[in-house]
Amino acid sequence: MSALPRAPSAAARSASERDAMPDDQLMLAYAHGDAAAFDVLYARHEGGLFRFVRRLLGARLAAQADEVFQDTWVRIISARDSFSPQGATWRTWAFTIAHNLAMDRLRVSGREVALDAHATDDDGDAVPALDRGVRGAADASAHPSAEELAFWRAAGRRLLACLDELPAEQRAAFLLHHEDGLTVDALADRLEIGFETVRSRLRYGLQKLRACMERYLSVLEQRA
Known part of the structure; x- marks a missing residue:
């Protein structure tokens, strides 16, 4: 029986191949040394992630959006070796990191409030x-x-x-x-x-x- 073909190395992987890869696979490729895979991942989600951080922080903390956005990517980079595609998608995982960092800023600023934890009706649209x-x-x-x-x-x-x-x-x-x-x-x-x-x-x-x-x-x- 012939050996199974090996996955292409980072050097052999083309730009078009990276563009077609799902987020989870890009993160795994980056963790295995393919720096260009991270560039694709960043370009794909830069706008959406920044808008999310900016909207979550609100106008009063808008000046901190850039810092929280950069901190989010630093956390993503730091966690590259421990990332697992099982469970949540990469996007959900990344947005949760951004959420937690933004909420930390809001807590420090004193803007977080306690919320009622009881609801029974379905939400409209x-x-x-x-x-x-x-x-x-x-x-x-x-x-x-x-x-x-x-x-x-x-x-x-x-x-x-x-x-x-x-x-x-x-x-x-x-x-x-x-x-x-x-x-x-x-x-x-x-x-x-x-x-x-x-x-x-x-x-x-x-x-x-x-x-x-x-x-x-x-x-x-x-x-x-």
């Missing part, structure tokens, strides 16, 4: 739908009118302001759930908190966002 609309209107393929573009830009600015007004833990739960796509179960597991606590943060965060975005949501309801 009004504010996440608005968030998708804000991003979708910026897509050139959507060809929005000047009026629609102005509406979505104003709604986007308002949504960021409303997010900044949320307690830090509610804002983090909202961003991880609706922007990074974590389920309630995954959130509870990654943040090491109870399922009902996560539901509570999402529920009350959405209630506050809906109240804050009421004017824009009413316009969408009229258009429906």
Whole structure:
């Protein structure tokens, strides 16, 4: 029986091969000495991870976003030898690191608040739908009118302001759930908190966002 083919070395791996690799495999390749694999990983998630950190810290700590963002990548680099693709995806793992570092900054600043851990009702989708609309209107393929573009830009600015007004833990739960796509179960597991606590943060965060975005949501309801 012939030997199984060996995986290509870092030197033999082409740029197109790296571009096609999933995040977990890129991290493993980097851990085995392929520095270019890290460059692909960084380029792929730089924007999303920075936006997450910036939104989580809010306007008052915006000046610290760069530092928390860089600290996140330092932690990722430091953990390269211990990273395992089993369990959470690389993106979830990385965003959890960013979440923990940002929350540490918020605690030091005194902005963290205690939250009620009881919720039973399912959450609606009004504010996440608005968030998708804000991003979708910026897509050139959507060809929005000047009026629609102005509406979505104003709604986007308002949504960021409303997010900044949320307690830090509610804002983090909202961003991880609706922007990074974590389920309630995954959130509870990654943040090491109870399922009902996560539901509570999402529920009350959405209630506050809906109240804050009421004017824009009413316009969408009229258009429906």
